[in-house]
Amino acid sequence: MMKTETIQLAGDVPGNGIELRVLRFEGKDREATSAYLQSSLHGSELPGQAALHFLIPMLEKAAREGRIAGDITVIPQANPIGSAQWMAHQHIGRFEFFSSTNFNRSFPLLENFDTSSLPAIDGPVPLAERLKAELLRQALPHEIVLDLHCDDESESYLYIHQAFLPEMYDLASALGSTAILSWDSTADAAFEEACAHPVLQLPKTEQKTRAVTTVEFRGLSDVNIDTGKSDAEGLYKFLVHRGVIVDTSIALTVDFNGPVTPLENVEMIRAPQGGMILFHVDIGAQVKAGDKLVTVVTVPGDPAGDIILTAPQAGRVLTRRGHRYTRRGDDLLKLLGSRRSENAKPGSLES
Ligand SMILES: [Zn+2]
Structure with a gap:
C-alpha cells in the first residue's frame, strides 16, 4: 500500500519551516527497476503535478492488486519554498527570493551514490540547499528519475543525456513527446544533471538500464483534466515497459521518430x-x-x-x-x- 511520509525542514528563521510530502510504494521484487517522480520544482509548473494527480490512484490500484514490482517514490510538490513565493498577487516560482538562484540549478554533483557529503536536513546551510540535498537523497536510490517540468508555451518534449539514448526513446514514445533535446554537459547542475552525474560514472552497460530526464510537459497553462490523464497514462505505460509495474494489458510500441537535437x-x-x-x-x-x-x-x-x-x-x-x-x-x-x-x-x- 502507499505510505505517506511528511519530511519537515526547519526554516532559516524561526517559524518558517516547510513540509515535503513523499509518497512511497514498496516493490515486491528486489531485482525490479525502481522509479522516482517529482513535479513542480519550479513551484507553479503544474502539468506534471496534474499527471501525478491522476497517476497516483493508478499506482494505488496496482499496489492493491500486488502489481508494484519495483520501489516507487513520488513527490508531487517538490518545492514548498517556491510554491509559496507570491509577490503583488503574482507567483514567482523559478528563482528563490532570498538568493535569486534558479531552484533547478546548483545541485551538488556527486561522483557516486554515497550521499553522506550532502548537507544534513538540519545542517547550517540555507533551506533551499537543504531542500535540494533532500530531493537528491530521495531520488538517487532509484534507477529511473523523472523530473516533471513545463515550458512557457510548448510542445511536450524531453531533456536527455546522450548516454541514455536511444534506449530512452521508450519514454518519448510513451509520453508522445515531439522532440528530445540531448545534452552532454551543462555544468549548471540542474536536478537532472545531479541525478545523472553518478550514473555516468558507472560502466556503459549499466548506464543503459537507467533513465534520467527532465520532462517538459508542454506549457504553463496546459493544466487540464484530459492532458493530465493522458500524461498519467503515458507515465504508467513507461513504468510498465521498464518493469516497475506489472500490467499485462499494457504494451508499448517504441515508435519515437521526432528530432533529437543537441x-x-x-x-x-x-x-x-x-x-x-x-x-x-x-x-x-x-x-x-x-x-x-x-x-x-x-x-x-x-x-x-x-x-x-x-x-x-x-x-x-x-x-x-x-x-x-x-x-x-x-x-x-x-x-x-x-x-x-x-x-x-x-x-x-x-x-
Ligand atoms: Zn521548470
Missing part, C-alpha cells in the same frame, strides 16, 4: 530590444531559414521601430515565451535546428 543546435531567439512581442509562428511550426518568427515593437504606432526576427536556419518551433512584453536580451522562442547555432554557448539554454 543543445548547441537549438536556436534561442532573443530580444535585441525591449517592447511588445508579436509572434508570426505558433509552436510546432516548421520554418525555413529567413522566415519571420517574431516582431518586437519598440515604438508602438511607429512601424519604423519594429524589429523583425527571422529564422537563422530551418527547423521546428518548439516553444514560445508566455508573456508578450519583453526586456532586452530576453529569450523569446526555441527553434530546433539541424546544425550548430552561431549563438550557441555552453550551459543550459535558459537562466
